[in-house]
Amino acid sequence: MKVKVVSHILEANDRIAAENRNVFHESGVYVINLMSAPGAGKTSLIERTIKELSSKLKIGVIEGDIAGKDDAKRIAKLGIPVVQINTGGACHLDANMINEVIADLPLKDLNLLIIENVGNLVCPAEFKVGEDMKVMLLSIAEGDDKPLKYPLMFQESSALILNKIDLLPYTNVSIEKIKKNSISLNKKLKIFEVSCKTGEGIRKWVEWLQSLIK
Amino acid sequence: MHEVSIAQSLLKIAVESCEKEGYKGIEEIKVKIGRASGLMPEALSFAFDAVKIGTIAEKASLTIDEIPVTGFCESCKSSFTVEEAYVISCPKCGDISIRVETGHELHVYEMDVF
Numbered sequence: 001m002k003v004k005v006v007s008h009i010l011e012a013n014d015r016i017a018a019e020n021r022n023v024f025h026e027s028g029v030y031v032i033n034l035m036s037a038p039g040a041g042k043t044s045l046i047e048r049t050i051k052e053l054s055s056k057l058k059i060g061v062i063e064g065d066i067a068g069k070d071d072a073k074r075i076a077k078l079g080i081p082v083v084q085i086n087t088g089g090a091c092h093l094d095a096n097m098i099n100e101v102i103a104d105l106p107l108k109d110l111n112l113l114i115i116e117n118v119g120n121l122v123c124p125a126e127f128k129v130g131e132d133m134k135v136m137l138l139s140i141a142e143g144d145d146k147p148l149k150y151p152l153m154f155q156e157s158s159a160l161i162l163n164k165i166d167l168l169p170y171t172n173v174s175i176e177k178i179k180k181n182s183i184s185l186n187k188k189l190k191i192f193e194v195s196c197k198t199g200e201g202i203r204k205w206v207e208w209l210q211s212l213i214k
Numbered sequence: 215m216h217e218v219s220i221a222q223s224l225l226k227i228a229v230e231s232c233e234k235e236g237y238k239g240i241e242e243i244k245v246k247i248g249r250a251s252g253l254m255p256e257a258l259s260f261a262f263d264a265v266k267i268g269t270i271a272e273k274a275s276l277t278i279d280e281i282p283v284t285g286f287c288e289s290c291k292s293s294f295t296v297e298e299a300y301v302i303s304c305p306k307c308g309d310i311s312i313r314v315e316t317g318h319e320l321h322v323y324e325m326d327v328f
Contacts, residue, residue: 003327005231009224009245009320091216122252123216151300152252184302184310 013127016095020102020130027107029060030213031115033093033131035153038119040139041163043071044196046114050078052206057111057213062101064093064118071116081105092123098130111213121146125153133212139164144174147181154182159190161205166195217253220320221261227322229269235327240271242326248281250299250317255280283317 008014024031036042043063050059061082063071072084083101085093098115105113115131117124125134136157138146141164147154154160160182162175175193182189190208194201228243243262247253255278262276284295289309296305299317303310 001237001327003231003235003237003325005227005322005325007227007231007322009220009227009322012223012226090219094219126216126252148300148302152250155300181302185300187310 010127013095016099017128017130020095020098021132023102024107024113024130024132027110029107029110029113031113031131031133032209033115033117033124033129033134034137035117035121035124035134035157036119036137036139037121037142040119040137040142041196042116042119042137043074045137045161045163045194046075046116047078048194048196048199048202049114049206049209050075050080052202053112053210054078054080056210058109059112059114060105060107060110062093062098062105062113062115064097064116066090066118081110087118091118091120092127093117093129094127095129112209121150121153125156133158135159135161137161137163138178139167140173140175140178141167141171144177144181147178147185151185154185154189157186157189159192159205159208161192161194163194163196165193165200166198217257217261218265220253221258221265224322225262225265225269225271228274228325229271232270232325232327237327238270240274240325240327242275242277242324243271243322244277244279244324246279246281246319246321246323248283248317248319250283250314251320252299253320281316281319283314285312285314287312 034042059080061075063084066087069084072082075082083104085097134157136153192205232240259276266272282295283301286293287304288311290307292306294305304312
């Protein structure tokens with residue numbers, strides 16, 4: 001017998017993401033879901049952002065990795081509340097993983113929570129975790145063909161941060177091509193050019209971020 | 215890459231709605247997967263065959279309808295379909311004032327139950 005069931009496959013995830021979002025909003029925390037390929041500089045960007053903003057905002061971090069506690073140790077050194085999630089193989093964070101660690105963070109004391117997703121340019125874009133905004137990072141050495149090869153993350157993100165611009169002289173990458181194709185995929189995308197190594201461009205990014213947080 | 219978790223989610227939706235209505239088993243589950251969803255149909259079928267074991271959907275087949283990326287161009291007022299997983303400009307006139315209409319589907323839409 002045929003039965004109709006119109007149901008979105010990620011409905012269960014989206015429901016938990018909405019619950020997380022409610023908890024974050026009630027606590028007055030603005031939440032960023034930070035995504036990129038492995039090695040693009042997510043943790044370095046978080047460190048830079050903390051250094052610039054920790055005198056103005058109370059920041060917390062959730063680190064997502066397949067294995068290891070290295071990233072959480074880096075953040076903890078800065079005196080910031082941090083929780084490490086190890087997905088044990090899963091290629092992305094989902095809403096339930098975030099739901100399970102919410103109680104480990106002093107949410108009521110925070111203004112900004114940065115969730116560092118698992119390094120992967122594909123899967124994290126599909127799973128809401130309860131964020132206010134998705135931000136993606138692309139290090140320029142990854143190549144200017146990435147927007148059209150991995151379109152979903154560019155389409156889902158509100159901001160694109162191009163990192164490692166200090167390496168531009170050593171590559172054949174066209175930053176204009178990255179920007180043009182990214183904007184073609186997502187006309188509302190806000191783009192920042194930074195170097196987490198030298199600090200160039202970081203101020204513009206943190207000022208914009210700060211302007212979003214009431 | 216995460217076809218296993220998608221397979222688990224769709225199985226859960228199917229099994230729960232089947233049990234709620236008092237059916238004993240599932241023979242077929244039909245899903246719509248958009249080409250822009252990032253999922254590989256072969257990998258999803260493979261994952262589904264692994265996760266269905268020991269459930270009331272153990273003997274169920276998975277039928278995947280792949281939905282192409284389609285859209286409408288506001289400039290030349292025409293509808294289009296593309297082969298790629300994304301579209302950045304109208305394939306007919308090249309204008310970027312386009313509206314993507316399908317391709318992001320990820321739905322269970324029908325089951326054959328007993």
